Amino acid sequence: QLQLQESGPGLVKPSETLSLTCTVSGGSISSSSYYWGWIRQPPGKGLEWIGSIYYSGSTYYNPSLKSRVTISVDTSKNQFSLKLSSVTAADTAVYYCARHTSSWDAFAIWGQGTMVTVSS
Amino acid sequence: SYVLTQPPSVSVAPGKTARITCGGNNIGSKSVHWYQQKPGQAPVLVIYYDSDRPSGIPERFSGSNSGNTATLTISRVEAGDEADYYCQVWDSSSDQVVFGGGTKLTVL
DSSP: OOEEEEESOSEEOTTSOEEEEEEEESSOTTSSSOEEEEEEEOTTSOOEEEEEEETTSOEEEOTTTGGGEEEEEETTTTEEEEEEOSOOGGGOEEEEEEEESSTTSOEEEEOOOEEEEEOO | OOOOBOOSEEEEOTTSOEEEEEEOTTGGGSOOEEEEEOTTSOOEEEEBTTTBOOTTSOTTEEEEEETTEEEEEEOSOOGGGOEEEEEEEEETTTTEEEEOOOEEEEEO
16 A cells, blocks of 8 residues: 655744655555645645656746745655745645646645644 | 635534535636645545546545636535644645645534
C-alpha cells in the first residue's frame, strides 16, 4: 500500500527558504506515470495547490507562487521535495504531499501533512 | 484564473440528503473531484471524474456535473459525514489545479 510522508523543519524564519521532503513508501516513485504534488492549507482556511512534478522531472506550478517555488524529484531516495523561497507569515500552513495520475486527475493518495510556521 | 465557488456551510438532519454545490464557469466541461476533510486529518477523495467513487467510499456519496454547477450529494447522512468538503478541477487555460473554498457540512 503506497504511503506518503512529509518531513522538514516546523519553523522557518521570514525571508528564508522553506524546504520539505515527501518520502514515498510501498512503491517506486518512478515505476509508473504518476504526478507528485504539493498542496497547503493555512490554519482555518482552504486548500491551495502549490505545484506538481511528473516522475520524469517535468514540473508545473501555481502561477501565484511560481516565482518562489521549486519542486524536484530524487528517484534514488524515492522522494520528491518542495522549496519555497522568501517566505512570510502568509506561508504558514499545513503542507501536504499527494499523488495524482495526470494533471487533470484527482489526488488519490495524500500524506498526513506537516505544519510549517513562519516566524522569527 | 478559474474560480470555484462553494457555499461556506450546509446543514442537514441525520438520515436526510445533503447537497453541496461547486459553481464555476462552464464547469460541466471539466472533470470535478471532491474531497472530505475531517478536523486534523488529510483530505480524502470521495468522488472523482464527476461521479466515480473510489473503493471504500459508501454508495451514499454521489456526484453530478452540468452547466455551471457540480454537486456532491450525500444520501442518508450520518453523524460521521460531518466534515469540510472541497471540489477541485484542472484549469487547462492556466495550467493549474484549482480548489473550491470548501463547505462545512454540519449534521444537526
